[in-house]
Amino acid sequence: MESIFDVIAEPNRRAILSLLVSSDQSVGEIERRLRIPQPTVSKHLRVLRQGGFVESMVDAQRRLYRLKPESLQELDAWLAPFRRFWSARVDALERHLDRMEQSTQTKRKKTTRRRK
Amino acid sequence: MESIFDVIAEPNRRAILSLLVSSDQSVGEIERRLRIPQPTVSKHLRVLRQGGFVESMVDAQRRLYRLKPESLQELDAWLAPFRRFWSARVDALERHLDRMEQSTQTKRKKTTRRRK
DNA sequence: CACGCATATGCCTATAGGCGTATATAAAGG
């Protein structure tokens, strides 16, 4: 029912994903770091699990959660056509930025000229 | 108020974005192709505009909408850390192993730790 | 004036997310 887009639309879930980038985390760790009540954390983790973003492994009484590439890659795939699109315009953008940079530099020259 | 994630969470808006990949479109064209009433289309277009996904240009009495890279690139940037994550540990071999693991499920507790 | 579009209004419905609380389960540890 929930698309992968719905899954990552929720800020707390994105926060959890970000936590998991550096290393796997237990539910309790997530709970403490995000300061969210445990049932709520488990609820989000469930959504993330069913969405294919994470998986859990049993570690004693705890459960360690880790990222699963699947859905993240799916997102990446969705983005692909658009990526092709903007890379076509990058050249124009870069030329534009170059001009900006030039005018910024001239400006900075002017403003940093405080050295008598 | 609405994050870029909320913007693309809506199916119709994603449909609109997909339409715009191939070429710029007028509101009327979008309306006909998605079979959505005009006010609704305009509503979504507004969200997309404010989210930095599209921009409009006046063409006679019509308005042509075109993609704008900005927010799409932002999404891409958000995805970057995760991309690093999966490309580091998911090569063809591991993908294969993961499949084996899934089909044999609940066989092992701790997988070998591989840190990036 | 007729188009094409933006915006406003009103209304309705569904759903997500937050909270606290309670309970089941499984494993660790005494």
Next chain:
DNA sequence: CCTTTATATACGCCTATAGGCATATGCGTG
């Protein structure tokens, strides 16, 4: 065994908000 610890899940309840629709109107332009 019995008790913690750690987590999942289930309620119940409440609130906000999005999205759908129809309709109406304003506005700029050909």
